[in-house]
Amino acid sequence: MSLASTYTLGRSGLRVSRLALGTMTFGTDWGWGADKATARAMFDAYVDAGGNLVDTADLYTNGNSETWLGEFVRERSLRDRMVIVTKYGYSAQPDNPNAGGNGRKNMIRAVEGSLRRLGTDYIDLYLLHSWDQLTPVDEVMRGFDDLVRAGKVRHVGLSNVPAWYASRAQTLAELRGYEPLSALQLEYSLVERAVEHEFIPLGQQLGMGLMAWSPLASGLLSGKYRPSRDGQFGDGRLQTMAGADNPAFAKLTGRNFAIVAELEAVARELGRSMAQVALNWVAHRPGVASVLVGATRPEQLADNLGALDFVIPPALRDRLDAASSMPPGYPYSFFTPGMQAMLAGANPVGDKPAGYQPPIRIEAPAAAVGGAAPAENA
Template sequence: MEFNRLGRSGLHVPALSFGAGTFGGSGPLFGAWGDTGEGQARRMVDIALDAGVTMFDTADVYSDGASETVLGAALKGRRDRALISTKAGLPVGGDPNAAGSSRLHLVRAVEAALTRLGTDYVDLFQLHAFDARTPVEETLSALDDLVRAGKIRYVGASNYAGWQLQKTLDAADRHGWPRFAAHQVYYSLVGRDYEWDLMPLGLDQGVGALVWSPLGWGRLTGRIRRGQPVPEGSRLHQTAQFGPPVEDERLYDVVDALDEVAAETGKTVPQVAINWLLRRPTVASVIVGARNEEQLVQNLGAVGWELDAEQVARLDAASAQVPPYPHYPYARQEGFARLNPPAV
């Protein structure tokens, strides 16, 4: 397994991380992802650790905390071999204080996560969404206290807009509080919006990307083809409503290019799609999930080899989009591009 430095921090993370969203799955979204119990989870953790996948990502909202509970049980007796990443901030109940990034909620959320995970500390704690109602100073001060108490070791964010991330980093710098080392983001061959604002910001500010849904909400599994209906049993039927839309023709163009490259490399479509992400600027780790051992083993085959420059260019071209204003002049007009070259 390859390891990458997480942003400008001293922490090194595996190129692939394991997403535990399938653990204990329940509800319309997480139940569609999977419902892995403790026994199977322990076996999948065995496979991941043996392959060098040492970081495991979860969140308190994943199946109402069941994901953290199952992951903690699966890691019992080998906690020291793993990096645990979890998230909090999205609503976990009807109480107005059971959401957001207030000091009250963050302290409660960390204590509850530690109990469910069966551990004394979390290696990476991320805010699951920006909380516009809470001053960033309150949030960062609370995170600083939790770091000093030894309950979390690194901090990060997930699903922030560029201005939200920069505002938080600036406040951390002003007060000497821990900076976000990571930003957990959606990024795939059919979802390249990350490149427009967040990737240049990550490069400038030293924030590493942890990529979720690298297969575009199940669109890049190799099962969806031009002129064919979505296969029965595909999770896209249940999860597409939660993700951004993708135009059919663009999806088919990307899948056609993936098919070509997969045939040339002897790899699968998902392996090619994940491998493309591994060389993108700022990407420290790609989070892969799996409903069973077969899917996990297949995803692990995305590392240990590289696409050549021509194959990357072909995938880039098939997945390219015209960015929105104010980005499109920099992408399409030479004068603007000379002043602000693209990150990729």
């Protein structure tokens, strides 16, 4: 599939590439990114391959990611073609309580800073980066709507929030006529599938496209980390960030290495790189609008941009699904076919004609990696 083929994002009319370019690696300020020449080469390669969706945040590399991205877009006069996503919420000044969090004062401060660094007068998709556990959702949605009406932002979305929060936000938008949410940006990969039970049906039912972040689990699924290497994994991000207080980097676990082993076997059968197979897998999960591809080197990006050029046959996909499945947890563990029959009788899905919205079905959990699924879920 060419990168130039686009999808509409969520229920919006915004057309985006299935593979987005993540720019968290634009800048070396965090100890594991790319220098400016390399970042420019990766941006050029992505655009030349037909991609139109670029993701950044005010937080990334102390603002350099936004600044460089803005420069690269301007250098090639691409502002109209590109869909620029950025985010707000992380604190810019630890001693100023209103220079961080989700509240209106910080939202407006942050959007002005992003516009300045990006060198543009509008942002295509503006995201709340992470829930601050403090600000009322009404304030966020009204603030977003004000930014859209002011012409600073075209579309809005949420990242790293609970499902109940996103659901309430979207319902408020619908009831009050605010700009609705078009996207949910969430961690999703073969080793992190927690979003499947709440967020996939939420996005599908309420019109929010899922943008998958860290689809290679910060590099784990590229194959460079393997137990046989006895903890000596070179200079990858997970090695550099080992021990950091950030759950996104806590990936070198026995469970995850078992998934890596199955991914390696499947990739070998397909004659594809592990990174391509892992990206292809997530891109074809239900509800996924776009996968955020990250790279520190042009050759990594070139590999990743080929991730949609092949099909994973069902039997191999089943193996990946089984190796990576997560027990659903309550209340989803409760919704078994037997319980459904007790609720709805002999015809548990009703008499809906073909093509009618199917009921949300939870996949039967396969045995969890590293041990059997709990008996009550089997």
